Amino acid sequence: MSFGESPAKASMCCKEEVGGAPPTFAMYEALKDSCQNNATYFQPDDTENGQRLYQGFMTLIDHIDTVWPLVDHVRKVAPLYDLDAVSPGNGYRSFVSVVDSCVLHGLKLSRQVCTGRDTLLFRKGYFVREVESCGQLLASLGTCLHHLHTLLTWAPPGELFPSENHTPEELFATADTINQYCFYGRCLGFQFLPSMRGILKGISICMAGFSEAYYSHGNLISSVWTGGQYLLDPELRARRIVNISQSASVDFCKAFWFLAESEIMKRVPSLMSSTVAVNRVITIPPEPVTVSTLAGEALTVSPPTVHIGLQSLNLRLISVTKRTGMDSEATAPPADGIVFHCHGGGFVAQSSKSHEMYLRDWAAKLNVPILSVDYSLAPQAPFPRALEEVFYAYCWMLNNFKELGTTGEDYRFHNLNMLLCNDRKKVYYAY
Numbered sequence: 001m002s003f004g005e006s007p008a009k010a011s012m013c014c015k016e017e018v019g020g021a022p023p024t025f026a027m028y029e030a031l032k033d034s035c036q037n038n039a040t041y042f043q044p045d046d047t048e049n050g051q052r053l054y055q056g057f058m059t060l061i062d063h064i065d066t067v068w069p070l071v072d073h074v075r076k077v078a079p080l081y082d083l084d085a086v087s088p089g090n091g092y093r094s095f096v097s098v099v100d101s102c103v104l105h106g107l108k109l110s111r112q113v114c115t116g117r118d119t120l121l122f123r124k125g126y127f128v129r130e131v132e133s134c135g136q137l138l139a140s141l142g143t144c145l146h147h148l149h150t151l152l153t154w155a156p157p158g159e160l161f162p163s164e165n166h167t168p169e170e171l172f173a174t175a176d177t178i179n180q181y182c183f184y185g186r187c188l189g190f191q192f193l194p195s196m197r198g199i200l201k202g203i204s205i206c207m208a209g210f211s212e213a214y215y216s217h218g219n220l221i222s223s224v225w226t227g228g229q230y231l232l233d234p235e236l237r238a239r240r241i242v243n244i245s246q247s248a249s250v251d252f253c254k255a256f257w258f259l260a261e262s263e264i265m266k267r268v269p270s271l272m273s274s275t276v277a278v279n280r281v282i283t284i285p286p287e288p289v290t291v292s293t294l295a296g297e298a299l300t301v302s303p304p305t306v307h308i309g310l311q312s313l314n315l316r317l318i319s320v321t322k323r324t325g326m327d328s329e330a331t332a333p334p335a336d337g338i339v340f341h342c343h344g345g346g347f348v349a350q351s352s353k354s355h356e357m358y359l360r361d362w363a364a365k366l367n368v369p370i371l372s373v374d375y376s377l378a379p380q381a382p383f384p385r386a387l388e389e390v391f392y393a394y395c396w397m398l399n400n401f402k403e404l405g406t407t408g409e410d411y412r413f414h415n416l417n418m419l420l421c422n423d424r425k426k427v428y429y430a431y
Contacts, residue, residue: 028068031103034110035060041117049124053113056131060106063138070145071099080158090160095148099141101191106134129186133234136182137190143178147171180245185238205230208240210256211248250348250379257349273357274364278319278326278405281374286310289395301395304388308381313389314374315396316352320364323405330405337410340397341372347386348378369405371397 039057042050078092109130116122150171154162188204189197208230230237244252286303293299303310321332339362343355352359352372363370373393375386401408 025072027100027103027107028064031107031110032061032064034107034114035064038110038113038117041114047124049128052128053124053131056128056135057110059135060110060131060138063135063142064103067099067138067142067145070142070149071096074145074148074152077152077157081160092148095144098191099145102134102138102141102187105187105190106138109134129235133182133186136179137187140179140182180242181235181238183238184241185234188234188238204237204241206259207244207256208237210259211240211244211252214252214255253346254349257345257354260350260354273360274320276318276320276360276363277322277331278317278369279356279360280317282315282317284313284315284393284396286312289392289399291395291398301392304385304392306388307385308376311376313393314352315393316356316359316372316374317369317404318356318359318363318372319369319405320360320367323369325402326369326405334402335368335406337366337368338397338401338404338406338408339366339368339370340394341370342375342390343372345377347375347383371404 035057039054039061042054042057045051045054074092075096078090078096079088081090081092082088083090109127113127113131151162154164154166156163184204189200192200209228230240288303289301291299291301303313317326319326322330323332324330324334341352341355341359343350343352345351345354351374355372359370359372371393373390375389375393377386397404398408
């Protein structure tokens with residue numbers, strides 16, 4: 001049985017079966033067999049790295065034996081927590097997918113060792129660190145699985161929330177401390193496709209290097225120097241990222257995120273991304289918006305007033321072509337769909353301009369307009385201001401499809417921070 005590059009294909013939960021068992025079980029068995037093969041090979045090797053490789057593969061086998069029954073149980077009960085029969089998704093399914101991705105990562109690594117161990121250029125020291133990191137990762141996921149099993153006992157089957165008064169502190173006291181370092185070192189982004197791993201690695205290196213300069217009041221040169229260290233030493237990078245995640249202030253997060261707002265970064269989309277014919281900001285005045293429900297009832301949505309009072313709201317419209325309704329010089333008919341986008345930044349930083357690079361590419365590949373909301377940011381505008389503005393902008397969009405160059409027959413909601421539900425038309429959620 002061969003395993004493709006996509007973890008999603010290898011982590012199908014409780015659907016396709018081969019010989020009475022989900023196909024992912026074969027992947028777990030294949031990893032054990034491959035690890036045993038490598039362990040047998042390196043056992044007679046009396047060098048330090050040879051023995052560490054032997055111990056590393058034996059440890060991986062032990063972790064697989066521990067994790068396998070735990071993830072098997074979660075895999076079986078995960079469908080009970082779906083919203084409905086046509087929405088096969090919940091946190092339990094997601095975590096099963098993460099564990100399967102880790103096993104797939106370990107299998108590829110073990111087979112890579114198997115293929116190259118007899119070659120002249122085989123680097124034992126490199127693979128020692130890779131195998132040990134993979135073992136630590138699988139062990140940490142096993143700890144998380146113990147937490148999930150505890151959560152399952154705290155609530156009736158199918159109920160996501162505990163039926164009794166339990167606290168997060170009580171949950172974490174039931175299992176060993178999770179090793180966070182393995183998630184940010186050599187195995188960073190193991191659950192994503194290779195193209196995404198490179199992006200995550202770049203972001204983590206930039207964040208670690210920027211934190212050095214930020215907290216020591218350094219400059220760009222020192223940030224580049226320390227960034228080079230984090231590129232060469234994944235373990236050092238992991239320690240720094242974990243330290244930042246545990247102690248970083250909101251001001252640091254905003255300072256890092258707002259790097260994307262610098263003059264240099266603002267020029268990047270026009271140089272490196274798809275060319276678009278429409279890229280303009282639309283300002284919505286703070287006036288009530290009336291929308292109709294599926295039942296045909298009129299619903300009036302008032303503009304947000306919480307914390308900072310009535311304010312105009314900016315939206316960014318991006319389209320690869322000028323469509324009827326959005327421009328007097330339109331060259332294309334209205335699109336059938338539109339993407340409603342809420343940028344990332346933890347509701348404290350960034351804007352639609354920060355995310356313009358990939359929005360341009362989306363507009364070109366999907367060939368539909370994209371409407372991105374520049375909601376107000378905390379702490380000046382704390383919760384629920386941003387949420388209310390997003391909902392208000394959404395309702396405004398429902399009444400202004402023509403101006404946005406779309407018929408509104410099929411629109412998609414993309415959000416990097418949250419999830420909004422509506423009952424007016426079908427919405428496709430993308431992550």
